[in-house]
Amino acid sequence: MKNLESIDLEKLAKNLKIRMTPQRRAIINILIASEDHPTVEDIYYRIQKINPEIGIATVYRNVALLEKYGVIYKLEIDYQNKSRYEIADIYSMHEHLIDSDTGEIIEFSLKKDEIEEIYKKIGDKLGYNVIHHKLQLFGRKKNRLFSHKKNVFVRNK
Amino acid sequence: MKNLESIDLEKLAKNLKIRMTPQRRAIINILIASEDHPTVEDIYYRIQKINPEIGIATVYRNVALLEKYGVIYKLEIDYQNKSRYEIADIYSMHEHLIDSDTGEIIEFSLKKDEIEEIYKKIGDKLGYNVIHHKLQLFGRKKNRLFSHKKNVFVRNK
DNA sequence: CTATCTGCAAAGTTTTTGCTCTGAC
DNA sequence: GTCAGAGCAAAAACTTTGCAGATAG
DSSP: OOTTTTOOHHHHHHHHTOOOOHHHHHHHHHHHHOSSOOBHHHHHHHHHTTOTTOOHHHHHHHHHHHHHTTSEEEOSOOTTSOOBEEEOOGGGOOEEEEETTTOOEEEEOOOIIIIIHHHHHHHHHHTEEEEEEEEEEEEEETTOSSOSSOOOOOOOO | OOTTTTOOHHHHHHHHTOOOOHHHHHHHHHHHHOSSOOBHHHHHHHHHTTOTTOOHHHHHHHHHHHHHTTSEEEOSOOGGGOOBEEEOOGGGOOEEEEETTTOOEEEEOOOIIIIIHHHHHHHHHHTEEEEEEEEEEEEEETTOSSOSSOOOOOOOO
8 A cells, every 4th residue: 555545535636627527536546556657457446346336438548547547557668468457656667677578577766866877868868857757677586406597698709 | 799709709698597599599680680670570671591490489488588697688669560679798788778759779888987877876765786787868860851750749837 | 619638349469278289399 | 391470360468438327425
């Protein structure tokens, strides 16, 4: 559970000028409660346990809407060719380390002053205001016994 | 055109223990020649101009294969819900800045000693060897006249 | 009350798979 | 010559859309 219990969904809807339906409430609450990064299907099934009459088209429509408004993020991870989502949470901006063997996603945080300043500088140089960033590290567990992937890209000479 | 003209595809195939077919050669060469980040469909059409009898299933099968072997990368960008690829190129490791309004992808490089050392430290702390990383910055052009996206996520209090 | 939103089913896209034939080594 | 690999077409998987009825504000 993230530190977002205090989010006022009615106020959010008013700000966005959208209606706060039970379906939208459910999607947001599922994402707040999720420690992982659910796909649309995941969200759909988790909601179904409580509210069986929701349609998957509704989930698709609403994650797109909520993403457009910045309430949730579509993860740029695309593990298994499915879109994955997480709640936008400015208080715990975090990065992802993806296990190259298993696809497992490990979250970690950066010290704000440690790197973000550098990102801002890069944006300045390119003429952009950096709104947010995603850093992904891909790695292999140090004590893994054998690897599932070969890594044999060899350059001529 | 990237600085990879010297890549020896026969040697590559031998190392990977796969056959170097004209189709694979074409896919790799297209990706070497591409300054953008083509989707499977893009790759398919670009090859078709030269070799019209290639099948899209072949492209799918081979980008998956080449990605598994680390010859190409699947971009973690997923703009428009399509997989995008680029040639793996250890000599020009670069990051991406994604225009939040247009989806345009701008490449930039980091000074190796500037940040990579930090990534390595993070991996160490988590018990991983970092194989590669992807950093994405999302931003809006500083002089854009109006925005297409609202950004109105408001937290209670 | 009414314009937005939902659920359902159908359609559209993207990706994978089965199978037979081809061609790289 | 043999087995990995290609093409084709069908299937599967994922996402979007049209429409009629439901409901939040």
